[in-house]
Amino acid sequence: xxxxxxxxxxxxxxxxxxxxxxxxxxxxxxxxxxxxxxxxxxxxxxxxxxxxxxxxxxxxxxxxxxxxxxxxxxxxxxxxxxxxxxxxxxxxxxxxxxxxxxxxxxxxxxxx
Amino acid sequence: xxxxxxxxxxxxxxxxxxxxxxxxxxxxxxxxxxxxxxxxxxxxxxxxxxxxxxxxxxxxxxxxxxxxxxxxxxxxxxxxxxxxxxxxxxxxxxxxxxxxxxxxxxxxxxxxxxx
Numbered sequence: 001x002x003x004x005x006x007x008x009x010x011x012x013x014x015x016x017x018x019x020x021x022x023x024x025x026x027x028x029x030x031x032x033x034x035x036x037x038x039x040x041x042x043x044x045x046x047x048x049x050x051x052x053x054x055x056x057x058x059x060x061x062x063x064x065x066x067x068x069x070x071x072x073x074x075x076x077x078x079x080x081x082x083x084x085x086x087x088x089x090x091x092x093x094x095x096x097x098x099x100x101x102x103x104x105x106x107x108x109x110x111x112x
Numbered sequence: 113x114x115x116x117x118x119x120x121x122x123x124x125x126x127x128x129x130x131x132x133x134x135x136x137x138x139x140x141x142x143x144x145x146x147x148x149x150x151x152x153x154x155x156x157x158x159x160x161x162x163x164x165x166x167x168x169x170x171x172x173x174x175x176x177x178x179x180x181x182x183x184x185x186x187x188x189x190x191x192x193x194x195x196x197x198x199x200x201x202x203x204x205x206x207x208x209x210x211x212x213x214x215x216x217x218x219x220x221x222x223x224x225x226x227x
Binding site: 004006036041042043044046089091098100101103104105 | 147156167171217218
């Protein structure tokens with residue numbers, strides 16, 4: 001019962017172009033969404049988040065969009081840089097919950 | 113200025129042995145979360161602890177797994193009588209307060225291999 005889904009296991013993008021990573025969820029009780037970035041042999045690093053009362057949150061090159069009616073969120077990275085190459089995990093949390101539900105990750109490769 | 117420290121980084125155990133995974137949270141953080149990542153899967157929540165208390169263990173397998181966070185010292189995730197299916201990366205995260213509104217901090221993980 002994967003409640004958070006990342007259907008693209010991998011994505012390759014040319015340096016300087018936009019990277020768009022997608023995430024879908026099934027639980028309408030989720031009210032907070034996060035993106036994590038993970039390098040090999042390291043733990044996930046928090047990147048950006050969005051509350052369900054918003055539809056967009058921006059932080060530098062990173063923007064997260066939330067479409068509640070479609071239960072869909074996306075992470076945009078522009079311009080993409082080779083250092084952005086990593087696995088990106090989408091995560092979601094229910095109201096007052098202690099735990100996060102993670103997607104299976106998308107491996108982003110930015111080609112110089 | 114150390115982050116979340118986990119040790120060992122790699123742990124090999126034979127079937128039937130015990131595995132002990134340690135997690136020292138960031139300074140000032142009294143909330144600890146354990147997650148497990150099986151191969152080709154995302155991270156799955158196991159347990160949430162505060163000092164000397166288990167707050168939420170809804171993700172812990174019912175048998176062989178236990179966790180503690182004593183008043184002094186690191187949090188320990190203990191797996192008794194390990195089986196091959198326990199092979200995974202175990203991540204610990206900490207936060208200064210309850211909830212994950214800003215994304216808590218993860219350690220680098222312990223990779224357990226059961227042979």
